[in-house]
Amino acid sequence: MGTAETSRRITMTPAARRALEAAERLFYERGIHAVGVDLIAAEAGVTKKTLYDRFGSKEQIVVEYLADRDERWRAFLARHLDAATPVPAARVTAVFDASRAWAAEYSSKGCSMVNAHAEISDPSHPAYAIITGQKQWMLALFTDLARDITPDGAGCLGRTLMLLHEGALVAHGLNSFEDPIGHAREQARALVMHLDG
Structure with missing residues (x-):
């Protein structure tokens, strides 16, 4: 499922691009709810009116981010994945290498x-999809890669690889080890x- 299918997108002007770059940094560093439109405008060097003219709402800025x-x-x-050898195990590890x-x-x-899901758990929010x-897409990717290893067990292996991957991302964010x-x-x-052996 691509992002174009799930949410409306806007055309980026130079000012909108600056605003999006500021929003991305601020949302990621501080959290979505903690960052207001005033701060995004100030950091981007644009007016609040410009932000609303281009994005329409803070929700749309979150969608774009x-x-x-x-x-x-x-x-x-x-x-x-393109750089990985066609060996199935190498393609699986390429996903982890990319994430690293x-x-x-x-x-x-x-x-x-x-991180965003911790703040946006309402399915009606336009960014929820x-x-x-993205997580559905990752599961489908792991399942496709697993099909080359164990065609009959691709679903199970895909879910296991997904759990390893997602658990690692969370542990990385928490600096667990x-x-x-x-x-x-x-x-x-x-x-x-x-x-595969």
Whole structure:
């Protein structure tokens, strides 16, 4: 399920792009509910009127923030998968490698979708479908990768890989222990090598 299917998107002007970049940084660092439109406008160097003219509401800024991160993550992951060898185990570990690299560069506080879900749990919120849509997409990806390893057990293996991946993202955000994504990668690798062997 793509983000374009789940939510209305706006056309970005330079001022809107600056506002979105400010909103992304602020929402991720401080939380969505803690950041107001006044602060986003001030950080972006635009007027509050410009924000409302372009986005219409704070809810739409949240939609754009999450949809933009989702699109960038999918493109980032696609590059890692494209660079991986066609060996099924290598493609599975490429997902964890991508997450590890993404976390190091963009997600010091954990998964933005998990964090956003802690604040947006109402299915009627326009950003809710982006949050859940990304996780459904990840599960479908893991299930597709699992099909190359165990066609009859793809659903079960896909869910197991998803749990390893999501647990690692949460542990990373909480700083529970050193390199949880790397640890999850090795567990996923051992599991798929066992099943593929």
